Amino acid sequence: MSSTTITPLERNLPGGRPSLARKFSWLAAKETAIQSVLAACALLSILTTVGIVAVLATETIEFFKVASIWEFFTETRWTPQFEDKHFGILPLFSGTMLVAGIASLIGLPLGLASALFMSEYASPRTRGIVKPTLEILAGVPTVVYGFFALVFLTPYIIRPIFRGLLGLDVDIFNAASAGVAVGIMIIPTVASLSEDVLRSVPRSLREGAYALGSTKFDVCVRVVLPAALSGILASFLLAISRAVGETMIVVIACGQNPRLTFNPFTSTETMTAYIVNVSLGDTPAGTIEYFSLYAVAATLFVMTLAMNILAQFILRRYREVYQ
Amino acid sequence: MISVPVGVGAAVYLEEYARGTWLTRLIRLNIANLAGIPSIVYGILGLTVFVRMFGLFDSGPHNLTESLLGSFDDGQHNLIERVAVEIIRPVANLLHIPLPLGNTVLAGALTLSLLVLPVIIISTQEALRAIPSSLRHGSYALGATKWQTIRHQVLPAAVPGILTGVILALSRAIGETAPLVIIGVPTYLAATPGNIASLQDLVENPTGLVEAPFTSFTALPMIVFNWVRQAKPEFQNLASAGIVVLMGLLLLMNSIAIIIRQRFQKRIRW
Numbered sequence: 066m067s068s069t070t071i072t073p074l075e076r077n078l079p080g081g082r083p084s085l086a087r088k089f090s091w092l093a094a095k096e097t098a099i100q101s102v103l104a105a106c107a108l109l110s111i112l113t114t115v116g117i118v119a120v121l122a123t124e125t126i127e128f129f130k131v132a133s134i135w136e137f138f139t140e141t142r143w144t145p146q147f148e149d150k151h152f153g154i155l156p157l158f159s160g161t162m163l164v165a166g167i168a169s170l171i172g173l174p175l176g177l178a179s180a181l182f183m184s185e186y187a188s189p190r191t192r193g194i195v196k197p198t199l200e201i202l203a204g205v206p207t208v209v210y211g212f213f214a215l216v217f218l219t220p221y222i223i224r225p226i227f228r229g230l231l232g233l234d235v236d237i238f239n240a241a242s243a244g245v246a247v248g249i250m251i252i253p254t255v256a257s258l259s260e261d262v263l264r265s266v267p268r269s270l271r272e273g274a275y276a277l278g279s280t281k282f283d284v285c286v287r288v289v290l291p292a293a294l295s296g297i298l299a300s301f302l303l304a305i306s307r308a309v310g311e312t313m314i315v316v317i318a319c320g321q322n323p324r325l326t327f328n329p330f331t332s333t334e335t336m337t338a339y340i341v342n343v344s345l346g347d348t349p350a351g352t353i354e355y356f357s358l359y360a361v362a363a364t365l366f367v368m369t370l371a372m373n374i375l376a377q378f379i380l381r382r383y384r385e386v387y388q
Numbered sequence: 389m390i391s392v393p394v395g396v397g398a399a400v401y402l403e404e405y406a407r408g409t410w411l412t413r414l415i416r417l418n419i420a421n422l423a424g425i426p427s428i429v430y431g432i433l434g435l436t437v438f439v440r441m442f443g444l445f446d447s448g449p450h451n452l453t454e455s456l457l458g459s460f461d462d463g464q465h466n467l468i469e470r471v472a473v474e475i476i477r478p479v480a481n482l483l484h485i486p487l488p489l490g491n492t493v494l495a496g497a498l499t500l501s502l503l504v505l506p507v508i509i510i511s512t513q514e515a516l517r518a519i520p521s522s523l524r525h526g527s528y529a530l531g532a533t534k535w536q537t538i539r540h541q542v543l544p545a546a547v548p549g550i551l552t553g554v555i556l557a558l559s560r561a562i563g564e565t566a567p568l569v570i571i572g573v574p575t576y577l578a579a580t581p582g583n584i585a586s587l588q589d590l591v592e593n594p595t596g597l598v599e600a601p602f603t604s605f606t607a608l609p610m611i612v613f614n615w616v617r618q619a620k621p622e623f624q625n626l627a628s629a630g631i632v633v634l635m636g637l638l639l640l641m642n643s644i645a646i647i648i649r650q651r652f653q654k655r656i657r658w
Binding site: 095117124200206216307309310317340362365373376 | 393402405417418419428432435436437505534566569616617627631639646
């Protein structure tokens with residue numbers, strides 16, 4: 066309804082109509098309060114990251130007040146607990162890379178093959194058996210894998226093959242058994258992520274290839290895999306970052322002897338194993354060993370963060386858009 | 389108990405309320421990164437924040453806030469230390485809470501809840517996304533507010549997915565050893581937290597339950613880890629027995645999760 070005169074008492078709406086809204090209602094206040102509470106929950110995740118970065122950064126700065134950065138990255142000995150202290154991260158880093166490398170060699174192809182099998186070749190009944198088995202494998206605690214590596218892999222598989230047949234010298238703690246166990250551990254990660262990606266490739270692509278006369282293998286390897294490549298690469302990166310961060314298996318099966326070596330049959334120490342071993346001993350707070358703990362953890366954090374961010378980036382940028 | 393409300397709340401906020409600002413994109417990226425961080429880094433975070441509490445409350449030689457913020461002219465305390473010593477410590481003494489938290493159940497629980505928080509958030513987000521918008525639209529059409537819609541329509545429909553995610557996250561938390569090792573959980577303890585030896589104890593002496601979060605504890609993966617590292621073959625047998633118990637528990641939990649998922653998927657008819 067229109068009115069030619071507007072009194073000051075009427076609310077300011079276009080045309081001078083009065084607003085019917087209440088100025089304050091308990092319901093609206095409750096809604097806003099709940100929204101704030103939920104937003105606070107979401108902000109807690111940022112607080113966690115900030116906390117991790119702040120803690121690692123400050124203690125690492127304390128570490129670098131004593132040891133030099135150049136020594137950290139180039140020295141080939143890591144002996145912070147001995148009298149003669151050297152702080153080169155390279156032995157620990159080579160240990161981590163050795164274990165992660167062996168794990169990738171084993172876990173990535175097997176995981177991808179399982180994913181291909183489940184998405185392309187398996188009948189629904191087989192899939193119904195394999196998929197829960199993989200999920201159970203993913204839920205096994207890593208202590209169990211470490212135990213498996215130490216008690217079964219080294220004496221019954223690695224030693225007979227490499228010492229019995231090839232005559233190489235195999236320590237009781239070696240990077241090979243840890244690597245194999247970590248590889249088995251990352252198979253479910255690669256398989257489930259890759260399978261999701263492979264299933265999202267549209268059927269029209271496959272059927273077009275079949276119509277042109279390809280065999281099933283051709284379709285898998287030449288049509289489906291390239292289409293899903295970005296997702297598969299991202300899943301590889303995530304699995305490698307998981308292998309790098311793996312702790313208990315390497316603590317149990319790999320040894321405590323940091324050594325810059327590429328021989329997987331000797332005992333070495335990885336970054337994660339060093340952190341655990343120092344924590345298990347008694348190191349008073351504020352000493353250089355205590356700070357070396359944080360420095361190694363910061364290096365580990367930066368490595369895994371870089372891999373995760375790269376994986377996200379690949380997933381987002383190169384995702385194929387199907388019409 | 390700690391991570392489920394916070395995680396579900398965060399996921400609800402991200403799915404239902406958040407606009408596409410840079411802040412929400414940052415939060416999403418953040419959660420995806422947190423999910424990929426090795427558990428040992430959470431252990432170090434827990435060590436510094438919960439167990440040692442930045443070195444604020446003991447008279448030890450190292451104090452994180454001092455190296456971060458410097459000290460006042462009187463040489464001893466900066467602002468955070470002042471707050472801690474003069475405000476927080478008397479309150480905690482009143483409530484009989486030991487500070488710093490040290491080796492308590494609460495410290496371990498807070499560390500592990502931070503660990504599983506990203507997993508819960510991501511799986512709850514997936515569960516919420518799977519609910520079709522028609523449900524929400526119908527509720528709005530009948531005049532419900534946003535929170536009423538969420539509380540009475542969306543969340544009950546998403547409960548199976550959320551429950552599956554929670555059980556999977558729980559089973560991950562049960563099997564984690566690395567954070568517990570770093571925060572210094574002992575490998576052998578003769579008593580349960582709060583000195584609760586049986587259900588009868590609980591009934592006769594309920595203060596044990598209140599004390600329990602602030603007492604020391606140990607965990608099965610930790611014990612198994614200790615046994616595995618011993619050299620004698622009898623310990624290998626013990627370790628195997630411990631592993632069987634642990635795996636049995638985890639298998640049970642995973643089976644419950646799978647059964648819940650399958651039963652509720654049959655019931656829902658969109």
